[in-house]
Amino acid sequence: MQTSKAIDTIISSAEKRCAEKGVRLTEKRSQVLTGLIQSKKALSAYELIDYCREHLGQQLPAMSVYRILEFLEGINLVHRLQLAKKYVACSHISCDHKHGIPQFLICNGCDAVEEIRIPHSVINLLKDSVSEAGFHLASPQLEFGCYCSNCAPGPG
Numbered sequence: 001m002q003t004s005k006a007i008d009t010i011i012s013s014a015e016k017r018c019a020e021k022g023v024r025l026t027e028k029r030s031q032v033l034t035g036l037i038q039s040k041k042a043l044s045a046y047e048l049i050d051y052c053r054e055h056l057g058q059q060l061p062a063m064s065v066y067r068i069l070e071f072l073e074g075i076n077l078v079h080r081l082q083l084a085k086k087y088v089a090c091s092h093i094s095c096d097h098k099h100g101i102p103q104f105l106i107c108n109g110c111d112a113v114e115e116i117r118i119p120h121s122v123i124n125l126l127k128d129s130v131s132e133a134g135f136h137l138a139s140p141q142l143e144f145g146c147y148c149s150n151c152a153p154g155p156g
Contacts, residue, residue, distance in 0.1 A: 007037055013094040014077050021075055031058050032068045033077055033089060041111040042086035045069060081106060081113070083143045091115040103142045109151025118142065 011030055018025040025033070035052045036043060043051060045065045052058045060068075069087055072078040078087050079102055090102070092115070101123055105114040123140050130137045147153065 007034060010037055010089075010093050017075060017077065017093070023071075023075065028058075028060060028064060029068050029071060031056055031060070032065060033072060036078055036087060036089040042081050042084050042088050042106060042113045043111075044086045048087065079104070079115070079141070081143055082139075082141070083145065084111065086111065088113045088115070101140045103144075105144050105146045105148075107148040107151050108145050109147055112148045112150075114148075 011025070011034065014030070014033055015025045031052055032048060035048050035056060038055060039048075039051055045062060048069075049060055049062060049065055052060055069078060069080070073080055073087070076090055077093055078089055080087055081104060084106055088104070100117050100120060103116050103118045105116060107113070126142075127137050127140065
């Protein structure tokens with residue numbers, strides 16, 4: 001779990017990003033983002049509601065959480081994992097430099113998520129292959145079902 005100081009730094013960066021876009025990171029938005037940061041794994045909206053209640057002492061209605069997640073996704077503070085139908089906090093909230101298209105390793109055992117970088121050349125090859133097949137790429141985000149080191153099946 002992240003330290004309180006580290007979370008405060010991430011939330012400060014999120015507030016700054018919101019201000020730059022002319023919007024506010026309200027208290028409830030901050031609570032949802034904090035829940036995702038602290039959880040260290042992908043959470044559905046309902047899992048996030050439970051997490052915020054159990055760990056942050058906040059009771060949030062489902063419709064509010066869905067609207068908040070949509071808002072946070074719109075300003076790139078969270079990512080929606082299409083395969084898992086869950087959300088994770090962006091691992092680059094506090095970074096000042098530009099990052100590539102997010103790619104995710106998702107543990108099939110515990111839902112832990114790691115955001116990784118894939119070279120633009122690989123993404124461009126993927127786009128070319130999709131185009132050659134007569135399709136148009138809707139999203140270059142890749143999600144890989146994996147097992148983290150804690151969940152990986154042992155030899156045998």
